[in-house]
Each structure stands twice: as C-alpha cells, then as structure tokens.
Amino acid sequence: MKTTTLFEQGGHRNLLLPDYGEGAAVQANQHLIIDSGKGVILDPGGHKVYSKVLSETFAQLGGGKLEHIFLSHQDPDIVAALNGWLMTTDATAWASQLWTRFIPHFGLDRLVTERLKGLPDFGGTLTVGSVTLQVVPAHFLHSCGNFHLYDPVSKILYSGDMGASLGQDYLEVTDFDAHLRFMEFFHRRYMASKVAMQAWAKRVRKLDIELIAPQHGALFRGKPMVERFLSWAEQLECGLDHLETLYGPP
Numbered sequence: 001m002k003t004t005t006l007f008e009q010g011g012h013r014n015l016l017l018p019d020y021g022e023g024a025a026v027q028a029n030q031h032l033i034i035d036s037g038k039g040v041i042l043d044p045g046g047h048k049v050y051s052k053v054l055s056e057t058f059a060q061l062g063g064g065k066l067e068h069i070f071l072s073h074q075d076p077d078i079v080a081a082l083n084g085w086l087m088t089t090d091a092t093a094w095a096s097q098l099w100t101r102f103i104p105h106f107g108l109d110r111l112v113t114e115r116l117k118g119l120p121d122f123g124g125t126l127t128v129g130s131v132t133l134q135v136v137p138a139h140f141l142h143s144c145g146n147f148h149l150y151d152p153v154s155k156i157l158y159s160g161d162m163g164a165s166l167g168q169d170y171l172e173v174t175d176f177d178a179h180l181r182f183m184e185f186f187h188r189r190y191m192a193s194k195v196a197m198q199a200w201a202k203r204v205r206k207l208d209i210e211l212i213a214p215q216h217g218a219l220f221r222g223k224p225m226v227e228r229f230l231s232w233a234e235q236l237e238c239g240l241d242h243l244e245t246l247y248g249p250p
C-alpha cells in the first residue's frame with residue numbers, strides 16, 4: 001500500500017493516503033493537501049488508523065507543518081482520534097459550529113479544546129501555504145452541519161460522504177452505471193432528501209471540478225464523470241423522500 005498522488009504541480013500536492021483500515025470498521029479515505037510545505041489533513045479517522053495516518057502525514061510533510069485538520073462532519077470515522085491529532089501537532093481543527101460542543105465527547109484534552117473551531121453555516125475559506133481552499137456547505141448530506149472542501153489549484157472537490165461507495169475493488173470509477181450498485185443504497189438511506197441534494201448540486205456546479213474525492217470508496221475523475229455524478233445525485237430520491245418505507249408495516 002502506497003500513498004497515491006492525485007495531483008502534483010510545483011509545491012502543491014494532493015495525496016490519498018494508503019488504506020490502513022481493516023476488520024469491521026467501514027473503509028475510509030484520508031486525504032492530505034500540501035502546499036509550500038504546509039498541510040491540511042481531511043477527515044483523519046479513528047483510533048484504529050490514527051498512528052499510521054499520523055506517521056504517513058509527517059513523512060509526506062517532510063519537516064513541513066500541518067496547519068489544519070478539516071472535519072467534514074462529526075462521525076466517528078472522521079473525528080474519533082482528534083485528540084491525538086491536536087496533542088501531537090499545532091494544527092487547528094475545523095468543523096461545523098453545530099458540532100464543536102459534541103466532538104469533545106470523543107475525549108478532547110482541556111489543553112487542546114480551543115483549537116477546535118466552528119465553521120458558520122455558509123462555510124468560508126482555509127488558507128494552506130499559498131492556496132485558499134473553499135469550505136463549501138453540504139448540509140444534511142448527510143449530517144445537518146456538513147462541509148466539503150474545494151481546492152482551486154487541483155480542482156478537486158473533497159466531498160465527504162457524498163459520492164461514497166462501499167465494496168468495490170477499484171480506486172477510480174470508469175463505468176458509472178456499473179458503479180451505482182456500490183453507492184445507491186448508501187445515498188438513498190443516509191442522505192436527507194432530494195431538496196438537499198439539489199441545493200448542493202446547484203452550489204458545486206459553480207466550481208470548476210476535475211475530480212470528486214469522497215471519504216469512502218472510489219474517485220470520480222474528469223469533467224464528464226463529475227457531471228455524471230452531479231446529474232445522478234440531483235435527481236435521487238432519498239431520506240425523507242421515502243420516509244414511510246422506514247417504519248415497516250403499520
């Protein structure tokens with residue numbers, strides 16, 4: 001298992017760390033963006049992968065500095081090991097302001113709690129090295145306080161659970177229709193509603209996207225594949241759209 005370089009230009013690199021997961025824990029991707037020796041780790045994960053993700057992050061930074069920890073939402077596969085990250089680095093962690101009082105229940109030391117910062121609903125920007133990353137709202141997809149991160153240099157949209165797939169054995173989607181069986185159930189059951197999907201699609205269509213990189217499973221590379229995913233997502237009935245089916249027979 002090796003780190004995969006998704007994009008590299010000058011001092012800017014977008015890295016997908018090796019898949020260190022195993023056993024019952026859901027497969028999860030850890031992404032690292034490095035610009036001019038400064039780094040941001042995205043959704044670093046839980047305790048099972050913590051030490052490996054941390055040491056690979058330091059190895060890739062090569063003496064550079066981890067500036068930010070971006071948390072798309074509050075789930076355990078994203079934030080469970082946050083205390084370790086804050087104790088071993090000087091980085092600032094960012095999550096929706098809806099979650100900053102809940103995440104400390106994973107066990108944040110008093111010394112580091114003030115380095116977990118809340119993002120307002122509209123998102124904003126994060127600067128790493130010479131690059132300004134956009135924090136894009138993705139609320140209710142699936143968490144009520146949920147963000148994606150867009151990198152204008154690589155044109156990668158880090159989409160958290162949107163576009164997540166489980167069970168396939170490839171890194172990039174080449175046949176969208178064949179890929180649906182690995183992501184359809186997840187989106188139908190975890191995402192809140194078609195209204196939320198459409199608001200998100202409208203927002204991200206304003207971005208120039210070459211690659212969608214979810215937190216689980218395979219990547220969508222190239223504008224035709226990105227468009228394929230967006231047009232699928234915005235018409236998908238999910239969550240509240242078929243709430244009645246979740247309650248079983250009367």
Ligand code: FE
Pocket residue numbers: 073075142161
């Ligand atoms: Fe999640």
